[in-house]
Amino acid sequence: MVAALPTAGNVGPIATGGQRCLSLTVLGCDGSWTGPGGAGSGYLVTAGDTCLVVDTGPGTFANLQRHIDPASIDAVIITHHHPDHWTDLYAIDTHARFALHGRSMPLFAPVGLGGRAQLDRTPTFDLQAVTDGDTVRIGDLACRFCRTDHSFETLAVRIDGAGRTLGYSADSGPGWSLSRLGTGLDLVLCEATYTSEHEGTAGHMSGRQAGEQARGAGARRLAITHRWPTIDAVAVASEAEAAFGGPVEQASIGKEFVL
Numbered sequence: 001m002v003a004a005l006p007t008a009g010n011v012g013p014i015a016t017g018g019q020r021c022l023s024l025t026v027l028g029c030d031g032s033w034t035g036p037g038g039a040g041s042g043y044l045v046t047a048g049d050t051c052l053v054v055d056t057g058p059g060t061f062a063n064l065q066r067h068i069d070p071a072s073i074d075a076v077i078i079t080h081h082h083p084d085h086w087t088d089l090y091a092i093d094t095h096a097r098f099a100l101h102g103r104s105m106p107l108f109a110p111v112g113l114g115g116r117a118q119l120d121r122t123p124t125f126d127l128q129a130v131t132d133g134d135t136v137r138i139g140d141l142a143c144r145f146c147r148t149d150h151s152f153e154t155l156a157v158r159i160d161g162a163g164r165t166l167g168y169s170a171d172s173g174p175g176w177s178l179s180r181l182g183t184g185l186d187l188v189l190c191e192a193t194y195t196s197e198h199e200g201t202a203g204h205m206s207g208r209q210a211g212e213q214a215r216g217a218g219a220r221r222l223a224i225t226h227r228w229p230t231i232d233a234v235a236v237a238s239e240a241e242a243a244f245g246g247p248v249e250q251a252s253i254g255k256e257f258v259l
């Protein structure tokens, strides 16, 4: 059920089974800080003519422009206000003011982001607070939020569009269940920040925990993301595959997942 949250434009019926697919393109996937040539968390999600950006970590706006004209952005979602997930809002804002002549766009985020990022100083974003259980409709996409196990209010998101479903964990420790995003997940993009020997040292999940979560949620595909740059990628993927019971894909800048 789509809640009657106000949305600024680009609101229409959800495409179900149209010719255009649901697509996820990675703009950045480094966890907590950026490694050499890396970028913080950021993803482009498209279906039909709708372009949604989910998280805008450092470096993601530059990578976004390899895929779309920023004028095509219909809305932005920020999952929480840790800086590795939102600081390129400033790049989007500056570009919009000087290159797009002050274009405004909806920005959905938990309460607190506006003050943290001082977004009240710019008309670029129509900031709309969302919380656990809310659903917003953005063009051909329906996005439902679910609070995770992480410091500050952090919102995972289930995105339905073009007859497919994407689940994104945002940041979370193991005290939250991916299954809360519901059934029928064609792809789960789950954080796997480190390997199992680091479990309990921060509010994140290991590859093993991500694999277990995705398996428990019945995900058809699992892609892992948000790995700390100092953690071995193969080790994280290996334990994720063992726990998931099947192949696991790794997010990398520019990689596109077509559902």
Ligand SMILES: [Zn+2]
Pocket: 031, 032, 041, 082, 084, 085, 171, 226
């Ligand atoms: Zn993070």
